Amino acid sequence: MGKVYLVGAGPGDPDLITVKGLKTIQQSDVIIYDRLVNEELMNHAPKNARLVYCGKSPDYHVLKQEEINNLLCKYAKDGCIVTRLKGGDPFIFGRGGEEAEVLARNGIPFEVVPGITAGSAAPAYAGIPLTHRNYSSSVAFVTGVKPKGYHAIDYWRHLALGPETLCIYMGVRNLPHICEILINHGRSPLTPVALVHCGTTEEQQTVTGTLEDISQKARGISNPAMIVIGEVVRLREEMKWFEEMANHHEFQTPAVSG
Template identity: 50%
Template sequence: MDYFPLFCRLQGKRCLLVGAGDVAERKARLLLDAGADLHVGALDFSPAFQQWAQQGKVTLLQGTFTEAWLEACWLVIAATNDDAVNQRVGDAAEARRIFCNLVDAPQEASAIMPSIVDRSPLMIAVSSGGRAPVLARLLREKLEAMLPQHLGELAALAGSLRSRVKRTFASMAQRRAFWERFFASDRLAQTLANGDRPRAEHIINTLFDAPPSQRGEVVLVGAGPGDAGLLTLKGLQCIQQADVVVYDRLVSEPILNLVRRDAERIFVGKQAGHHCVPQAQINQLLLEQAQSGKRVVRLKGGDPFIFGRGGEELEILAQHNIAFSVVPGITAASGCAAYSGIPLTHRDHAQSVRFVTGHLQQHGEIEWDKLAAEQQTLVFYMGLNQAADIQQRLLQHGMDAAMPVAIVQHGTTPQQRVETATLAQLETLARQFVSPALIIVGRVVTLRDRLRWF
């Protein structure tokens, strides 16, 4: 280990920054965020430093570096564009036993400035010891993307509860179990993100008071249309925290590979005309798993609230006072259309878009006269087996037989297949496809030849 990682409290402590250019500005912002009593020495100062000085945030020392600037300093950063000046600052700091960071010369420095992920009070520092700063930055960017912004607030809240947890739970095992539930509670995290403190207090009290049989929760997660890259960041975080993942046929294998390795996976796949597991049984399964105290993710293709029956599943959980939350997903209509080069709306062709279930006989009468209107896009989910009926109804209600249509199969995946035709040809075209497939009807389909990229 070339450098000992250490977090220092700099509030009110004098720190010296030599240099006042762009690089120095970045260092200054970090020191100011840490509450340092910042002194900046340079021949000339950028507008940012001049503004900070006017606001009383920094003290400017104009001129060439002198050792007098080091008086009473706790930390020094040399960030000029002159290597000789930087080295002179480093040597002077070394003689006085003051830690010094030398920009662009980390091998000569006694201190390294890491790449920082700031979720105060939670702090993560990444350093390559100055050997690969770009790699450290890329790792920091990955961590920034993975860690939600409210994580610091969650950590601060945890700190305020430590004494209460110690009083409430006698054993270390009980405390550890509480903290696992606390940090894995998606409802609590979302409530904090929304700034709803009263509801957060209610959720915390529930975590303290609820018996083990009621401490499970269910998160309904939209997996998107297939491409694992379209899974939302929050969805990824949820499936990596789950004890149990209940998934259906439309969830792609690359997304399942992102599930925590030790999580239990339960397949409840359904397809048109054949339900592997009845919906009532799925509802009961979610209920039983949550009642046993597990963190359950119900992983659904697309978005769970768009023809995904997510609302039905949550109604059962609500009836039994099971904690639940929802993470929306990119719906199949949006993902498949985008990957096919078909905008769902367009100023010249469609001012609205309608999502329609293809299970026409099961969900009451559809207002076909409104669906057949111009200047809109229709997207039929699960409509492949009903293509003949869709074609007939739209034609009967006045839609142009030459209206462009497209069918997208295995949308957003490497196996994606897209074919276009006219409404008069829809029934014939549909016979060439197998589920899962989406039917898009509208003049926006004509834009595919110009906008396709997948």
Template identity: 55%
Template sequence: MSQVQGMVSIVGAGPGDPELITVKALKCIQQADVIVYDRLVSEELLLEARPEARRIYCGKAPGLHHMSQQAIHRTLLQQATLGLHVVRLKGGDPLVFGRGGEEALFLEQHGIRYEIVPGVTASIGAAAGADIPLTHRGIATSFACVTASQSADNTNPIRWDLLAGSVDTLAIYMGVSQLDSICSALVQHGRAACTPVALIENGTTTAQRVLTGTLTDIAAIAVQAELRNPALIIVGEVVRVREQLMAMRRQAEMQMGLQERIG
């Protein structure tokens, strides 16, 4: 009798709010024998797993990796070879700075069945949670997702010279520690110093915090506010839409308060 082969579901858990997970991703969690999960995965989602499901933490924080990527590969292979359904659970979307492609290649190389279940990536989720459209008619017709973090073996520099003038909105992941140099590079390569910037810390969660400024002053604002990871940087005129919405909301609240006092 041949051994039953397991499979790996490479699953995106979404940007933070557990309610933003997809139906298919939730079903994967509920059916899993083993869940190999990242640092940014909500504890609420792990509670959806069967009590007997094994949970393996492999989280990565800036400068601190609980488990190397090679060790993650080996873990997925070992568990799937046992005939188990393994869920590789990642924050955001597994194919947007999530190394899902590397894991899929490794599994394919070793003859392990896999599927990729997309998730809401941070740039989409956090921007929406902060009332910032990544595109907006008359303001922005394009956006780019950029990572400021690069692996040691990647010798290709980030082309801030091209990004500064070719894309309306920049959504920059893993860039908090380099915020000052990023802003300087964009200004150096032609982006207006007055371009608005938003920093979204813990996007879509109850701990969300949004800071706004410009390429000139946002780095100082972040230091003063003690901004922490995870945080997304959004650069572009679309940030002004949030400011407009906030102003309209304040005006509506003032009018409501005035009517209550009069009444």
């Protein structure tokens, strides 16, 4: 029997993977990795490691989740050390919980290696602190896709006057609807909003506005993007350190090393 590591690769910048996550890559026989994983990390895999791409975009899945689950079990039962490499954190909208359930039911040893989720990293690189003593003492990570078993209006109604900061994954397509519902259920139309596209990478782009106008301003923004809603977005103008670094061509951060 082998072993499976469910590893968070971080939000995009390869330097943001954890030390333990890097070690699992270096010892792997098989690496099964997602679309949002920076492929530079594959350079640290053993030369004879099998690399299996199972990327998922909103409209297309190379492999269905059941097929991924079956591969994890198959390779582990063949005696392999398997790294399931997922963008961000495997247990935050990464379906890592479902994979862990399957492994547990099949008696396969596994470990979870948490990663830095885009919900915290993308705003940080955009100069937006999710909490701040003067602006927000609560934050919620939520999905922009209606959860099964919930009515969409009820889902957003509960969030409208709840946490002061909302970080929304997978919400670009539904952005106009999300803004409309939040306003209808009590959030001020003037609540600041930011969209951060490809956060932590050189392709990062940030657009800001309010609930009433962000849908128009962000028309050119596509997935992957994080949506941040709340007063903390106001701090971006004085804290946008990543753009300042980009303007001075200071992207040369130390490469990941083993």
